[in-house]
Amino acid sequence: MIEMETMSKYYGDKKAVSDLSFSISEGEIVGLLGLNGAGKSTILKILGCFLLPSVGRATVGGHSVATEAQEVRKIIGYLPDTPPLYNEMTVRSYLEFVARLKEVPATISDNIAYAMDKTNLLDVENRFISQLSHGYRQRVGIAQALVHRPKVLILDEPINGLDPIQIAEMRDLILSLKGQHTVILSSHILSEITKTCDRILVIDQGQLVAEGSETELKAGSKADFDLRVDVKGDHAPILSQLEKIEGLSRLKTKNMDGFTQIFCHCQLDVRSQIAKTIVDMGGELVHMAKEDGELESLFFRLVKSEGKS
Amino acid sequence: MNKVILIATREMGAFFKTWMGYIIIFASLLINGLLFNAFAIGNSPKYSADVLKDFFFFNSGIGMVAAVFLAMRLIAEEKQNGTIVLFYTSPITERQLVYGKFLSVLCIFLILQILSLYLPALIFIEGKVSLGHMFSGYLGVTLLGAAVLSIAMFGSAVAPNQLLAAVTGASIVVVLLLLWLVADRVDEPFSGLFAYIAIHNHRFNPFSKGLVHLKDIVYYLSIIFFFIECSIRTLETRRLQG
Numbered sequence: 001m002i003e004m005e006t007m008s009k010y011y012g013d014k015k016a017v018s019d020l021s022f023s024i025s026e027g028e029i030v031g032l033l034g035l036n037g038a039g040k041s042t043i044l045k046i047l048g049c050f051l052l053p054s055v056g057r058a059t060v061g062g063h064s065v066a067t068e069a070q071e072v073r074k075i076i077g078y079l080p081d082t083p084p085l086y087n088e089m090t091v092r093s094y095l096e097f098v099a100r101l102k103e104v105p106a107t108i109s110d111n112i113a114y115a116m117d118k119t120n121l122l123d124v125e126n127r128f129i130s131q132l133s134h135g136y137r138q139r140v141g142i143a144q145a146l147v148h149r150p151k152v153l154i155l156d157e158p159i160n161g162l163d164p165i166q167i168a169e170m171r172d173l174i175l176s177l178k179g180q181h182t183v184i185l186s187s188h189i190l191s192e193i194t195k196t197c198d199r200i201l202v203i204d205q206g207q208l209v210a211e212g213s214e215t216e217l218k219a220g221s222k223a224d225f226d227l228r229v230d231v232k233g234d235h236a237p238i239l240s241q242l243e244k245i246e247g248l249s250r251l252k253t254k255n256m257d258g259f260t261q262i263f264c265h266c267q268l269d270v271r272s273q274i275a276k277t278i279v280d281m282g283g284e285l286v287h288m289a290k291e292d293g294e295l296e297s298l299f300f301r302l303v304k305s306e307g308k309s
Numbered sequence: 310m311n312k313v314i315l316i317a318t319r320e321m322g323a324f325f326k327t328w329m330g331y332i333i334i335f336a337s338l339l340i341n342g343l344l345f346n347a348f349a350i351g352n353s354p355k356y357s358a359d360v361l362k363d364f365f366f367f368n369s370g371i372g373m374v375a376a377v378f379l380a381m382r383l384i385a386e387e388k389q390n391g392t393i394v395l396f397y398t399s400p401i402t403e404r405q406l407v408y409g410k411f412l413s414v415l416c417i418f419l420i421l422q423i424l425s426l427y428l429p430a431l432i433f434i435e436g437k438v439s440l441g442h443m444f445s446g447y448l449g450v451t452l453l454g455a456a457v458l459s460i461a462m463f464g465s466a467v468a469p470n471q472l473l474a475a476v477t478g479a480s481i482v483v484v485l486l487l488l489w490l491v492a493d494r495v496d497e498p499f500s501g502l503f504a505y506i507a508i509h510n511h512r513f514n515p516f517s518k519g520l521v522h523l524k525d526i527v528y529y530l531s532i533i534f535f536f537i538e539c540s541i542r543t544l545e546t547r548r549l550q551g
Contacts (some may be wrong), residue, residue, distance in 0.1 A: 010321055047549075048392060048394075048397075048398045049397065050397045050398055050440065050548070051548055052548045052549055070400050070402070073398060073401075074400045076398065078398035080394045082391040084390075084391055084392040084393075084394045084395040086319075086323060086392060088323050088326040088327060089322075089323075097319055098399075099397045100311075100312075100315050101315060101316075101396075101398065101400075101401060102399050103396070103400055118440070124341070144395070145416075202550060223406060248524075249336040256423065265310070
């Protein structure tokens with residue numbers, strides 16, 4: 001559904017996107033993950049026919065964004081980082097305007113009902129947009145992108161500025177679009193992107209540095225990881241022995257009720273050595289687990305290593 | 310054509326849902342009325358045709374200022390608020406967008422002129438002027454107003470915000486306005502060229518006297534289409550620039 005081949009984009013002399021190639025199949029939800037300024041919005045703007053690529057080729061639904069922009073615009077719904085809303089209009093009148101702009105034929109009422117139903121806007125349909133909270137404004141932004149039932153939805157930072165409850169609602173909304181629309185979204189919040197997307201494209205300095213599902217990214221990496229070990233007994237001699245293990249660093253302890261938590265960073269998988277050392281030193285191993293920030297550390301490692309190269 | 314009307318309708322709706330529209334119309338009519346009483350009618354006896362001519366002179370000036378204020382927001386406001394993205398990602402051309410915007414402010418300008426009709430109507434009832442003279446004057450004001458609207462809209466397309474749009478549009482209008490003064494002080498061929506390009510003096514005065522010349526209509530239409538085309542090209546190049 002979406003193809004990008006060796007696409008680059010320059011702003012003057014600055015290269016914002018560099019030789020980017022990827023493809024997205026119909027019905028997939030794909031997330032662009034990267035730090036601020038990584039080039040995510042530029043990629044989405046090019047797919048939304050808002051910008052032209054400087055080099056390379058980008059197609060949506062088989063149509064080139066450069067030469068067949070009008071055809072592409074008919075099949076995409078685009079939500080920029082700030083929703084394009086007219087404060088003086090009501091939600092319904094705004095969606096009617098957008099539906100006509102996007103060439104919805106005779107089924108305007110059905111389409112508006114569909115968009116409002118998906119985004120839970122029915123209770124505010126006659127309110128002026130200026131009176132809506134940030135969360136509702138974001139929903140109206142998604143509704144305008146959905147109102148012509150596009151094949152492809154392009155969402156730039158859809159959870160930007162939302163509170164935790166609104167984030168959860170937005171996540172459910174995006175997941176409910178699966179299968180009906182191909183969705184590409186961007187975010188710099190790793191935990192959210194892993195919860196909503198089938199596949200993640202990690203972007204750094206305009207380049208694709210990793211690609212795959214959360215599991216594939218974890219499996220394919222030789223990433224470092226953080227470890228938490230709970231031990232009973234005198235932890236001081238254990239700690240001094242652990243410090244000698246190669247590939248283990250950043251050891252920290254925290255005294256709990258009746259046991260000690262040891263936090264450490266593993267460059268190599270030395271978990272069996274850790275367990276053996278604890279037992280040899282007369283300690284009791286209660287619990288050992290990788291910390292939740294595992295993918296996060298992978299993400300930082302990816303963008304940092306690419307940044308250095 | 311449907312999308313041009315769609316955009317024009319929304320734009321007009323937005324204009325009358327904010328105070329700005331009412332303020333521009335109210336201020337224009339108020340100043341028009343004051344100038345009409347103070348100068349067009351004046352204290353000394355005048356022929357009705359001269360009163361009408363003076364009314365159109367003042368009305369043209371007020372109309373030019375109003376046109377700059379009306380058009381400065383057209384595209385710059387969309388850029389400021391980020392709503393221009395909606396058009397750039399919808400199946401609509403830059404040409405449809407620009408013509409829709411222009412049509413909306415032209416309609417509002419015409420409403421403003423219709424609301425000023427009571428002043429020449431007073432002259433028509435109390436004095437002796439022809440309907441042809443009134444038609445000619447309003448044709449001139451409308452053509453001049455439309456030309457200034459297109460110039461200010463170009464300013465709005467070029468500038469990143471409404472203030473700069475107003476400054477850009479007004480600067481171009483003032484230059485075109487003052488060219489007739491420069492024309493008197495330079496030699497040929499510049500003298501003839503500047504006099505030809507000047508937007509008000511030689512072009513508008515015949516209309517205010519009840520004279521309609523085809524060359525003046527062609528001139529104003531040329532200015533209108535030139536600046537509309539410049540606005541379209543400005544928006545079209547945006548995709549390349551980023």
